Amino acid sequence: MAQSAFRIGIVGIGRMGANMARRLHDLHYAIVAVYDTDTERAKALAKELACTAVTTPARVAELADTVLTVVSDDAAMRHIYSPAGADSLLRHAAHRLFINCATLSPELQQEVHALVEQQGGRSLEACMASSITQARQGTLYLMCGGRPEAFERAKPLLQDLSAHLRYIGPAGEAAKVKALVNMVMNANTAALAEGLGLGAALGLDLTMLREVFSQTGANSRVLETDGEDMQQRAHDCYFSAAHAAKDSGIACALAKQAGLDLPLANATYKQYRRLIDIGKGELDKSAVAELTFKDRSNH
Structure with a gap:
């Protein structure tokens, strides 16, 4: 799959998420939407990357077919994937691929995986054993968990973000x-x-x-x-x-x-x-x- 096969949205654009976005932008991927709880941060990055800063995670999933999430902890992850939330990524999960890059509990990775599949989407954990410099340079160490077909779909994009890419096993194993x-x-x-x-x-x-x-x-x-x-x-x-x-x-x-x-x-x-x-x-x-x-x- 070429870069043009992905329309990417990013939820969570702190130090890691923003530099992953910059890396993908440099490689001419289509970054269509970014979201962060810090709205000014989102607006600044959107201006830099010539994309849209949106006000809800749901809008990211609406505009993108591939969503990277880089949030801080289990609580933040539960919020953006809330089954009952009007602003949840799950509102537009069908036919989307969600790549979850935060370090979370294995149980939550499994929970998100199931919620996304119930809505007709795919979920992949892509755990990062690297830091800010590697995110910007595209030399992350990525460990992935989920269905093999989701990994294969994400693989071209993940290879452009990483120097080391490993498929570990089912949802929760990489976590x-x-x-x-x-x-x-x-x-x-x-x-x-x-x-x-x-x-x-x-x-x-x-x-x-x-x-x-x-x-x-x-x-x-x-x-x-x-x-x-x-x-x-x-x-x-x-x-x-x-x-x-x-x-x-x-x-x-x-x-x-x-x-x-x-x-x-x-x-x-x-x-x-x-x-x-x-x-x-x-x-x-x-x-x-x-x-x-x-x-x-x-x-």
């Missing part, structure tokens, strides 16, 4: 994998913050310590992405502490359902909840270091 990815990432981030915090308390040179970490078994992807930011207290947001808490919470809930005790995951979740409680939830996840350095006043 499980994404929850585990972020659970491990968040635990690594919290552990790195403790290592650097202790290093600082011991009077060690943190630049030297990060270099040693990178050359030994302490190396990790988050050392590369977050280590210098933790040292410099540079917490501009690429992936927020609030999102880290949400995603670790999803994983902890899955563990509870499976009858497993995951003390590291639970401790990590509590650290990110602490950041939210002290008003730092919108900082980057690297801000967990603010809880581990002795000379930082957030205890």
